[in-house]
Amino acid sequence: MKNKIAKRAAALAVFIIVMLIALYLLQKLMMPKYMSDIPEGAMVEEYYQETTDHEVLFVGDCEVYENFSPITLYEDYGITSYIRGSAQQLTWQSYYLLEDALRYETPKVVVFNVLAMKYNEPQSEAYNRMSIDGMKMSSSKIGAIQASMTEEEHMLDYIFPILRYHSRWSDLSAEDVKYMFHKDKVSHNGYYMRVDVRPVDGFPEPEKLSDYTLGDKAMEYLDKMRELCEENGIELVLVKSPSLYPYWYDEWDEQITDYAQEYGLDYFNYEKLAPEIGIDYNTDTYDAGLHLNLSGAEKLSRYFGEYLTENYDLTDYRDDPEYAEVYAEKIRFYDEMREAQYKELEEYGEIISF
Amino acid sequence: MLFTDYSFIGFLAVVFILYYTLPKKCQWPFLLVASYVFYFIASPSYLIFIAATTVSTYLVSLKLDKLETIQKEWIREHKGQISREEKKEYKAGIKAKKWKWLLVCLFFNLGILAVLKYTNFTIANINGLLQAFHSDRQLSFLNLVLPMGISFYTFQTMGYIIDVYRGTSTAEKNPFKLALFVSFFPQLVQGPISRFNDLAKSLFEVHYFDPKVVSYGLYRILWGYFKKVVVADRILTAVNAIIQNPDTYQGGFVFVGMMFYAFELYADFTGGIDITIGIAQTMGITVTENFRRPYFSKNIKEYWNRWHITMGTWFTDYIFYPISVCKPMLKFSKFSRNTFGEKIGKRVPVYLSSFVVWFTTGIWHGASWNFIVWGLMNFVVIMISEELEPLYRKFHARFDVKGKAWYGVFEIVRTILLMSAIRMFDCYRDVPLTFKMYGNMFTHFDIRALNAEAFLGLGLSGADYLLLFICLLVILSVSILQERRGSVRDMIFASGAAWKYVVFGVLMLIVIVFGAYGIGYDQSQFIYNQF
Numbered sequence: 001m002k003n004k005i006a007k008r009a010a011a012l013a014v015f016i017i018v019m020l021i022a023l024y025l026l027q028k029l030m031m032p033k034y035m036s037d038i039p040e041g042a043m044v045e046e047y048y049q050e051t052t053d054h055e056v057l058f059v060g061d062c063e064v065y066e067n068f069s070p071i072t073l074y075e076d077y078g079i080t081s082y083i084r085g086s087a088q089q090l091t092w093q094s095y096y097l098l099e100d101a102l103r104y105e106t107p108k109v110v111v112f113n114v115l116a117m118k119y120n121e122p123q124s125e126a127y128n129r130m131s132i133d134g135m136k137m138s139s140s141k142i143g144a145i146q147a148s149m150t151e152e153e154h155m156l157d158y159i160f161p162i163l164r165y166h167s168r169w170s171d172l173s174a175e176d177v178k179y180m181f182h183k184d185k186v187s188h189n190g191y192y193m194r195v196d197v198r199p200v201d202g203f204p205e206p207e208k209l210s211d212y213t214l215g216d217k218a219m220e221y222l223d224k225m226r227e228l229c230e231e232n233g234i235e236l237v238l239v240k241s242p243s244l245y246p247y248w249y250d251e252w253d254e255q256i257t258d259y260a261q262e263y264g265l266d267y268f269n270y271e272k273l274a275p276e277i278g279i280d281y282n283t284d285t286y287d288a289g290l291h292l293n294l295s296g297a298e299k300l301s302r303y304f305g306e307y308l309t310e311n312y313d314l315t316d317y318r319d320d321p322e323y324a325e326v327y328a329e330k331i332r333f334y335d336e337m338r339e340a341q342y343k344e345l346e347e348y349g350e351i352i353s354f
Numbered sequence: 355m356l357f358t359d360y361s362f363i364g365f366l367a368v369v370f371i372l373y374y375t376l377p378k379k380c381q382w383p384f385l386l387v388a389s390y391v392f393y394f395i396a397s398p399s400y401l402i403f404i405a406a407t408t409v410s411t412y413l414v415s416l417k418l419d420k421l422e423t424i425q426k427e428w429i430r431e432h433k434g435q436i437s438r439e440e441k442k443e444y445k446a447g448i449k450a451k452k453w454k455w456l457l458v459c460l461f462f463n464l465g466i467l468a469v470l471k472y473t474n475f476t477i478a479n480i481n482g483l484l485q486a487f488h489s490d491r492q493l494s495f496l497n498l499v500l501p502m503g504i505s506f507y508t509f510q511t512m513g514y515i516i517d518v519y520r521g522t523s524t525a526e527k528n529p530f531k532l533a534l535f536v537s538f539f540p541q542l543v544q545g546p547i548s549r550f551n552d553l554a555k556s557l558f559e560v561h562y563f564d565p566k567v568v569s570y571g572l573y574r575i576l577w578g579y580f581k582k583v584v585v586a587d588r589i590l591t592a593v594n595a596i597i598q599n600p601d602t603y604q605g606g607f608v609f610v611g612m613m614f615y616a617f618e619l620y621a622d623f624t625g626g627i628d629i630t631i632g633i634a635q636t637m638g639i640t641v642t643e644n645f646r647r648p649y650f651s652k653n654i655k656e657y658w659n660r661w662h663i664t665m666g667t668w669f670t671d672y673i674f675y676p677i678s679v680c681k682p683m684l685k686f687s688k689f690s691r692n693t694f695g696e697k698i699g700k701r702v703p704v705y706l707s708s709f710v711v712w713f714t715t716g717i718w719h720g721a722s723w724n725f726i727v728w729g730l731m732n733f734v735v736i737m738i739s740e741e742l743e744p745l746y747r748k749f750h751a752r753f754d755v756k757g758k759a760w761y762g763v764f765e766i767v768r769t770i771l772l773m774s775a776i777r778m779f780d781c782y783r784d785v786p787l788t789f790k791m792y793g794n795m796f797t798h799f800d801i802r803a804l805n806a807e808a809f810l811g812l813g814l815s816g817a818d819y820l821l822l823f824i825c826l827l828v829i830l831s832v833s834i835l836q837e838r839r840g841s842v843r844d845m846i847f848a849s850g851a852a853w854k855y856v857v858f859g860v861l862m863l864i865v866i867v868f869g870a871y872g873i874g875y876d877q878s879q880f881i882y883n884q885f
Contacts, residue, residue, distance in 0.1 A: 011851060011855065014855075015855045015859065018859065019859055019863075022859070022863060023863070023866070026863065026866075026867060030867075125873060153873065154360060156360050157872060162866065162867075163360075163866070163871075163872055164872055164873060166867045166868070166869065166872070167872065169817075169867055169868060170815050170817035
């Protein structure tokens with residue numbers, strides 16, 4: 001009798017283990033890889049591959065990961081930095097990504113791009129997924145999910161992504177098999193490179209809003225971010241990246257300025273400082289003024305790097321052999337991608353593979 | 355909380371664990387608590403209706419039982435002292451009292467259902483009449499919400515109270531046991547309509563954990579989910595595209611929609627019942643089967659003996675027979691035979707009773723004319739096939755096709771087509787439109803319109819169609835096996851320990867991967883939830 005029960009228990013245990021393995025493999029297969037399309041989706045996960053610490057950590061949306069180049073900061077100033085950014089990354093997602101990063105390192109400076117302060121509610125499941133799916137499981141991830149879910153979303157779908165992505169079974173490609181367990185790098189310390197140029201050609205006039213007050217949830221998470229930095233002895237810097245669209249209203253700018261003053265934070269609206277930085281929206285943007293291209297990002301990074309070097313006690317890691325070795329590889333990858341993009345641009349007249 | 359919600363699956367897991375870990379005497383009371391929790395989560399305001407129906411049924415059943423006891427005692431006390439006439443007279447008096455109490459209960463319970471389900475339908479018809487008579491007055495609709503499963507539990511309690519009245523069932527003395535019978539959560543959503551005598555024993559008795567019984571239940575649940583989320587909810591996309599755009603999808607696509615709806619409804623309803631029966635089975639409880647492979651029926655009568663069986667038998671036992679043998683009907687039967695002759699006259703009362711049954715079946719399905727017409731169409735087809743019976747007999751005497759396989763297939767296909775065609779009233783939910791689309795199916799038929807591009811425009815990809823085809827083949831194969839060799843689960847369990855795990859595991863992965871659930875799918879309620 002005992003033998004029979006033991007046999008049954010063993011069979012059940014084997015069944016459960018096999019099912020878990022099968023589900024794990026299927027989940028790996030079904031999850032979007034973001035390799036050849038929408039590489040922004042793969043960037044959050046890339047952070048965990050880092051082998052060296054960073055003294056500056058950027059958090060924010062596309063205005064960070066497309067406008068600041070950590071490789072330029074390193075090459076010109078020896079600053080080690082990383083961008084934890086993703087498309088339409090909301091303030092609470094930036095907070096939880098920062099909290100998550102603090103599990104691995106404690107930077108000296110955190111730079112938060114304030115454009116996301118305009119959103120006070122969860123926006124889009126697709127963007128939520130790009131910000132959250134790449135995070136390793138932790139209380140920060142759970143917090144990010146809870147804060148970000150739209151009404152149609154469910155926590156279980158994030159914890160077991162196969163429940164969300166099972167419907168991709170009919171869209172699977174060779175890429176899904178190839179990148180099941182290992183993905184190629186798509187960013188340069190979180191920076192998304194684009195070398196092409198598309199000059200600005202005008203935007204619609206900004207609409208008048210009925211209320212310009214920044215939302216309470218966004219402000220709550222800005223407070224939390226500030227407090228988290230204070231607790232960890234980190235300097236928080238607020239920036240508004242140069243971009244002509246979406247509009248950053250003066251009324252919003254004033255509220256951020258007042259907030260920065262109240263808590264003694266630095267706040268720079270680089271949109272207003274674009275001429276001083278040398279940004280030319282005819283040559284320094286790849287999508288007609290929404291985001292900067294490589295040329296614009298490098299100009300902004302040089303300008304910002306000077307400020308960082310002058311105002312914060314940052315180490316020049318160019319002389320550190322360990323960092324030099326790691327960054328030599330990063331610079332090689334950076335240069336190779338730049339060359340490859342220029343080559344594609346020359347060949348096809350547009351960027352296709354990046 | 356739908357069967358397909360994660361929260362329901364979580365709820366189920368908790369109920370299952372507690373059911374087997376709590377002291378055995380707490381099993382059925384715990385199920386009552388779980389059922390009320392389930393109902394409370396669905397909507398707290400619904401509780402009052404189910405509780406009111408339970409209380410009224412309980413009180414009246416006790417009263418009926420008491421009257422029965424009084425009668426028995428009186429007869430025993432007066433044994434040998436009273437004449438047969440006096441006994442008969444006394445019994446008639448008691449019966450009259452019981453009848454009054456029965457009516458009170460039926461009016462109360464049916465009243466709740468009628469007010470909540472049919473008030474706005476009545477108002478809409480009154481408004482239609484007022485408009486027809488050029489009146490400017492229009493009645494306002496009421497904001498009424500139909501409690502979950504009200505049609506099912508109301509009919510279940512009605513069946514119970516009629517059984518107690520008839521003496522075929524004894525009144526349950528424990529109000530909480532009766533409350534569980536009425537509210538047992540797996541069957542609350544979409545039936546089946548259980549009889550007290552069938553369900554009570556296994557519902558209230560103690561159940562010990564039996565791996566085989568639990569495995570059988572889990573298999574049944576999984577099979578139900580397979581039919582619901584992989585098949586029904588996937589076809590739903592195409593069905594909705596066709597029926598919601600009658601101006602776009604005409605001719606051959608009306609036929610396609612009709613057949614797709616037949617598959618969807620089958621997979622949806624039988625899938626839901628599989629889940630219900632499976633859940634009960636995991637707890638050792640036996641719920642009455644509601645389907646017996648209805649698409650293998652060779653005629654409409656057989657179909658209704660295989661489809662929604664508990665509803666069919668309910669209408670037969672509690673509407674058809676009582677009407678057929680009631681005094682006015684017996685009088686009418688006599689009149690009919692005298693007027694039309696024995697041959698036709700004896701059929702008229704049967705048809706009249708059938709008419710009432712099918713009218714109520716229709717309106718039970720939904721408070722709208724399309725359901726009533728759907729019910730009456732079933733009546734018409736059954737009546738015609740009855741009338742044509744002599745012709746069929748002549749045909750079969752002349753041509754020996756009855757035992758031939760191809761003729762069997764012809765009969766099955768004919769029945770499926772007929773039932774699917776009638777169901778178009780349920781599909782389009784608009785009587786004039788349905789009639790129009792019947793005509794349109796033939797007048798606008800163009801084989802070239804049924805091309806791959808048009809099919810892909812229904813919201814399903816080529817892969818979806820292939821998957822559906824394979825799944826329907828699997829369902830067909832399983833049904834053939836069940837029809838010919840009995841329980842497929844018995845076969846799987848008899849074929850070695852490994853197979854039961856392999857089949858279960860593969861089926862589970864299929865449901866998880868190919869299920870049409872989550873974001874990107876318009877997750878649907880079970881169709882019969884609405885009734």
